Amino acid sequence: MTSAPLVPGPVTARVPAKVNLELLVGPLRPDGYHALSTVYQAVSLYDDVTVAEDEQWGVSVSGALAGGVPTGEDNLALRAARLAAERFDGTPVHVSIRKGIPVAGGMAGGSADAAATLVALDQLWNLGLDREELETAAAELGSDVPFLVAGGTAMGSGRGELLAPVLARGTYHWVLALAEGGLSTPAVYAECDRLRHGVPVPEPVATPALMAALRTGDPHELAPQLVNDLQDAAVSLRPDLGDVLSSGMEYGALGGVVSGSGPTVAFLVENNEAGIDLAVALTASGVVRDVRRASGPVHGAHVIHQRVD
Ligand code: C5P
DSSP states (O other), rough: OOOOOEEEEHHHHHEEEEEEEEEEEEOOOTTTEEEEEEEEEEEEEEEEEEEEOOOOEEEEEETOOOOOOOOOOOOOOHHHHHHHHHHHOOOOOOEEEESSOOOTTSSSSSHHHHHHHHHHHHHHTTOOOHOOOOOOOHHHOOOOOOHHHHBSEEEETTTTTTTEEEOOOOOOEEEEOOSSOOOHHHHHHOOOOOOOOSSSOOOOOOOOHHHHHHHHHHHHHGGGGOOTTTTHHHHOOTHHHHHHHHHHHTOOEEEEOOOSSSOOOOEEESHHHHHHHHHHHHHHHHHEEEEEEEOOOOBOOOEEEEEEO
């Protein structure tokens, strides 16, 4: 009796979005990046990324938020797959992305897909990569990608890719106000430079008060510590975000901050019920296109399914 050769079945990895609890932007470096000190938190909005052996390289995107994701060679998940194949001797795969993370929203959706692709390929190709090997490959793909592999709450330095653990207690509840259209990350950094032109910019250093707040697990302590040096730039490019921020605070948020380079605004609320109330109020107000509720911290990219063929 002959049996068909075993083909590894498609592997699906789930990956969260991130918010930056603190994003301090230092001087522009000679390599075109800015020195950062940031504290990331992974939150429960997810993309699912499936990798499957195929005759040629390809990527497809589905889900209500799929619009605007590039499906060519500039797709970051496809770039992640090609990089992994080069480095670990892999063969072509098709990458299917199911989007639940807003696109170009400042929540690292593209970086998340790259992180999930690496984690899924690790399993598909049986590579047995350790965390350090995964994070090194991730850093080549983007500043946020290592964090999306790691998840939880972590401090990022360098250009955001050098991670250190942060002790965070409790679960935090977020309402995310999604905006019409996206913002280009390089454009927001460039606007930040323009607004600060002529002003001396110190090397960024994480704020001890934020770390202390995270150790309490109390959202009332964390709320006043939320800060984003890119916020003025994002609001300068999208003045409507100023109204979103003030509406959220008026409707009961404990704190609010533009997420990463925006335009998503992250509001911290006391608990799940407060999140429902704020989501309803923001939707009814008409100042936001759409809202999502999420909580964090959650795990980074992880395999949820492998089909056995
Ligand atoms: O690392 P990533 O590819 O996600 O960065 C996208 C762009 O954001 C960079 O090309 C750069 O313009 C800007 N950026 C920056 N400083 C950082 C991270 C990103 O200027 N630390």
